[in-house]
Amino acid sequence: MANSSANPSAKSNTNANYVEFFRHCSPYINGHRGKTLVLLLDGDALTDGKFNNIANDLALLNSLGLRLVIVHGGRPQIESQLAQRGIKSQLHRHLRITDGPTLECVKEVIGGLRTDIEARLSMGLPNSPMHGAKLRVCSGNFIAAKPLGVVDGVDYCHTGEVRRVDSSSINHLLDQGSMVLLSNLGYSPTGEVFNLAIEDVAAQVAIALKADKLICFGEDNGIVHDSGQQHSELLTKAAERLLQQYLDGLTDSQQPHSQLARQLTAVTTACHGGVDRGHLISYHQDGALLLELFTRDGTGTMVLQESYEQVRQAGIDDVGGILELIRPLEERGVLVRRSRELLETEIDRFVLVERDNSIIGCAALYPYQDGSAELACVAVSDDYRGGNRGDRMLSQIEQQARAQGIERLFVLTTRTAHWFQERGFVEADLSTLPKGKQALYNLQRNSKVFEKNLG
Template sequence: MTSMDVSQSTTLQYVHWFRHSAPYINAHRGKTFVIMFDGEAVLHANFQHIIHDIALLHSLGIRLILVYGARPQINQNLKASGLTTPFHHHRRVTTRESLSAVMNASGSIRLQIEALLSMGLANSPMYGARIDVVSGNLVTAKPYGIRDGVDFQLSGEVRSIDTDAIQRHLLSQNIILLGPTGYSTTGEVFNLLAEEVATKTAISLKADKLIFLGRSAGLIDEHGQLIREVLPHQLEEHLLQYQDANPDIFLHLHGAKTASLQGVHRVHLISYATDGAMLEELFTRDGSGTMITDAHYEEVRTANIQDVGGLINLLRPLEEEGILVYRSRERLENEIEQFAVIERDGTILACAALYPIPTAEGELRSAEIACVAVHPSYRKSNRGSQILHYLEEKAKALGIEQLFILTTRTAHWFIEQGFASASVDDLPNARQALYNYQRNSLVCIKTL
């Protein structure tokens, strides 16, 4: 094969890859990604390539929040000062004497990242890139306190994320940079787990992806092969495997599990040591690491008779609180086809029902959405929105023109989903006749 043939083959491979990456480019544009990398990644020779890839993602219209760790840099600062700090359950006990080492390491890395993102040399991947990086007091912290008899002193945990400020900066096409520190309402500085900062930020922002860049490419099976996709409920066995053997992977997995259970649909574990690993993971079908996703085993579907027992378990506590109207087993069996459910491993996590309303001549075709319920452990996820959207699409397919809901406690949530406040008089005549004035439910309406 001649050099010209080799060159042509390489060009064709590039064209083939670029064409096949187009759907992923379109899918990711405008989405929010939280990318976490630790202090070892910052020290690695490949880190400059990671910065170039981050700049590329930014240029493709992806909204980025970067979260960095600083453990090796903190350790180096402590050693230089002749100080040591113990760890308990993978969390550093931060004494007041050691806090300056934490702050110096965090500040130094922040400046380094900002400098790298400011590069614009000709003949470099950053040429022509104008990137504004924003950091600041965006993470509020609180003391981690005393755990197992250990006083963690100035080690803290995330109290809240200033999502409003972050969203404003993202809309202005800025990259957000967060470190392993947070600030209390009393003005104290706390040393935080960067993994926790990334996880809480992704959850608070309802991020589309949370990406952990670690030493390994992802999870490895017993045959030494990369596990490309994992379901959230399968992470427990891996957490036990890595708890003592590899604290870094353990913290990533713990963050991945927490984020997955609270509404972040895609969490990725990728190697920081492999050039282009992040691009390969995001823009190719097979990827380069491990993805944690619930997409394949949590789908909204129409309920069937086998779901009645699970529906009863989900609905009874809400009925006993007076939030929902009581439905007998017989009624649930008769109306089962009206229900949609999200089910995981035999447990109903969410449900809702669509009831067409008989309408008279001159009235819009209407339906009522009722019995919206989400399992208590998953109420901070978006499963309620997911099942509501499913029923709205079903209603459109049936030619329904407007939806009603009647609620005593969750009107604000429905308004957030696009419903508007209405009155009993707005209900179709057939539904007005059945309105329970003793419950005095609020009425909301949505035009399809």
């Protein structure tokens, strides 16, 4: 049997891949440190050992300085317990009617699940990812609830909704390095216990904590186009349109059981409440949480808060705004001059940063037949320098380039070499340019060539 010492080249390749991967993750590790994440785990994510891998990943995130709030439910476990006791499950408007016997069942199931979660987060076996982690998990009566009351003549009994989140107490525990564990049970000042929709709890907790992310573990790995391609990113308005289309395609009996619809509602609600981003990932995929947080493309669907500033594809109506943006840079010799006629024919190559209906940034992608593409006409208004607008446009350009099968980006620049170097571009020789581009090279400008591999 061969081993690594017998094959040093294989070991060297493995080490090189590990080093490259770790370096790639470093910016994400730094960026996430100190951030608050609310993680929604429905009862399905806690079955069949799925939570073991998630628990290991939570331990890793905790050690990296992320502030974690876990919100868990137990729908399938509750349904099973009700069936065993011969109690018929009752729903109205897609919510469970929680009478006295049902509430006792809910309390028993949620109490057991909480204990199981705490036990798994306490594991510290040698040779396991959680060895020596010593995690602190805290839970309590952090969710104040109120009854839903009577709707359409139907008494919801002990089914309630979130009234208030004790964010100061939760933040105090997070500041001490503890993970906070919450469930779908809420409590009233009169000592009553209410059964809450777990998605509502997660959304309201994320809003109250001003969390950076709400991450939902579900059956599906995000949202898929009709064509079968995954939506990697959606603005909240687009997500809401898709949600409505999805619900329109379900029967009344299917809607209460649609986990994707409930979770998409939760992330859009959270985004409207001030949470920057919501994520939909699958508990079936081992390491989905790490991939979503620490890789460029992630693994599920990310929903972003609507913004008065956005990166979007350019259209013919944007020609005037782009010309106004780039003229000062052309006059200073930073950019090559473009006529209106040329810009009109090439407008579909441009992406923009738009703020309050004004174009404040642009960049263009020009593919070549050799599998490379030029990044050109990168510009940000002088009034909006110092933000991450150039990075956002570059990210959009790289995403488009990869979708087109482009393996290498190159750029010609006279003034901004350092900016591109800081983003992974390396200086290259003129001979590396496609032949067509070499023929158009302007010797008088003496631009430097930088390239970046997209593999």
